[in-house]
Amino acid sequence: KLVSERSGTSLFLMNILVSVIVPVHNSECWLDECLKSVWEQDFKQTMELSVFNDASKDSSAEIIAKWKMKLEDAGVPVIIGSNNSSQPRGVGFAKNQAVIQSSGAYLCFLDSDDVMMPQRVRLQYEAAIQHPNSIVGCQVRREPPMSTERYTRWINNLTEEQLLTQVFTSHGPTVIMPTWFCSREWFYHVGKFDEGGKGVPEDLLFFYKHIQKGGEVVRVNHCLLLYRYHPQAATHSVLEETIWNHRVRFLEDRxxxxxxxxxxxxxxxxxxxxxxxxxxxxxxxxxxxxxxxxxxxxxxxxxxxxxxxxxxxxxxxxxxxxxxxxxxxxxxxxxxxxxxxxxxxxxxxxxxxxx
The missing domain is CATH 3.40.50 (Rossmann fold)
Structure with a gap:
């Protein structure tokens, strides 16, 4: 890390191995805990945080700025992008922008309302280098504990075989988006997220493209993420009928x-x-x-x-x-x-x- 004498700004000249990708929209309730979990990672190699703030109207920007200083003092570069218009462009757009502005060879996706366990980046990176054309997920702990109990049990207990054989089931990807870890090369091979905005299941559509291009699905069998359930979650904006129609089209094509x-x-x-x-x-x-x-x-x-x-x-x-x-x-x-x-x-x- 270098420090500019003129501005006091930290400058990082390094090859980044892992970029933690965090899209943000009005996340002040959870953002401190989320970014603290980045700071607490036990990964010993180079890592950066790439945040894209999608037209937040709350104090998210101030929280991001505070954690930028703390993370960079710890040797973790922070890249911040923002959509300063009056309207958010959506989760798919924010994720794509966070990826574009980042530089890591691997991408670790993290929703701004979730919390990583300290070993997450290390264990998923170890799995990803063994499976270069894969989406690597992990087991999760739901918060509140009893919310979506059946769904949580399903995603945590699928066998290695079922990660592929159950891609047509009703709840979308067999490894959930907030747990995804993959190489940058493979991400661009699949082709980025759909940017249709609110109501579009961008994670499911990306997952289907990933499968169609021959991608693997891998899960690290450790609980590496606290996966929060709350009424403001973006997933609630996607209609069941939308999910159903995409599933049927994928079944027909595949x-x-x-x-x-x-x-x-x-x-x-x-x-x-x-x-x-x-x-x-x-x-x-x-x-x-x-x-x-x-x-x-x-x-x-x-x-x-x-x-x-x-x-x-x-x-x-x-x-x-x-x-x-x-x-x-x-x-x-x-x-x-x-x-x-x-x-x-x-x-x-x-x-x-x-x-």
């Missing part, structure tokens, strides 16, 4: 484009919703719904009333033993039996996906 026919497991609400959401071409590939519920099976078929075709399409409903693979299995996230069923299908018939 899987159904190579299938000539398939069966939907679940002749109930979720299975029928999936059928109605498919493109016309993929709806024609559905040979049947299958189930174990005798009431549903007894109906014999499902009529697609919304169709403009005449006569309206009627899809048979049968018992799963009579169904023809491959399968798309539509079930609740909490149900564990579908994954056992999927393994049985893979052994007995061929392939299936839990959706």
């Amino acid at each position: 899987v159904l484009s190579s299938w000539t026919s398939f069966t939907i497991w679940n002749a109930g609400k979720q299975g029928k919703k999936l059928y109605r959401s498919l493109s016309p071409a993929n709806r024609k590939k559905v040979t049947a719904f299958c189930d174990v519920d005798e009431k549903k099976i007894t109906r014999g078929f499902y009529t697609f009333e919304e169709s403009e075709e005449r006569p309206k399409p009627k899809i048979p409903i049968c018992h799963f033993r009579e169904a023809t693979p491959p399968f798309i299995i539509c079930v609740k996230l909490s149900a564990t039996w579908p994954h056992l069923f999927l393994k049985c299908c893979s052994l007995m018939y061929g392939i299936g996906f839990v959706f």
Whole structure:
């Protein structure tokens, strides 16, 4: 570190290994604790903090300035960018700007309302150098402790195999965005975050592109992040229907484009919703719904009333033993039996996906 005699400004002349990427918008409630966790990292190699303040109207800028002095005194350069207009540009834009202004060979993403454990950067860096084309995540501790209990259990307990096989499930990426760590080279290979602003699931869209480009998904099996749940979180601005539509399009592009026919497991609400959401071409590939519920099976078929075709399409409903693979299995996230069923299908018939 060099200090300018004229201005007293700290100047850092070093090759940065890891950039901690923090987008900020009106984060004064949590920002002190967040930035303190950067200062407390036990990573011994070069690290910088890159913050982009997206039109905050609270005291976030003052908090960032305070931590800039403290971090730079500890040898951690701090780069600050800002959108000084009256309106924020959104999380995707702020993350991209924080990445652009940074210089590290690796990127450690951190939301301004979350807190890193001291070993996070060190352990994820060690994993990332072993998996260069990967998004590296970690286990988390939720705050408040009982919020989104089922979801937290899911993201913390997926097996290595399930990190890829469950990419079609309802809650988005199998490693959550606030835990992401990846190389800068791979980030730009995937192509940055969508900058559509409020209501756009920029993390999910980036994750899908990452998978489509052959990227790996890795999780460090240690709790390295306190993941905060609160009403102001950006995730609440994304509608469930938006997530659903992106999931269906990804399923169609990634899987159904190579299938000539398939069966939907679940002749109930979720299975029928999936059928109605498919493109016309993929709806024609559905040979049947299958189930174990005798009431549903007894109906014999499902009529697609919304169709403009005449006569309206009627899809048979049968018992799963009579169904023809491959399968798309539509079930609740909490149900564990579908994954056992999927393994049985893979052994007995061929392939299936839990959706």
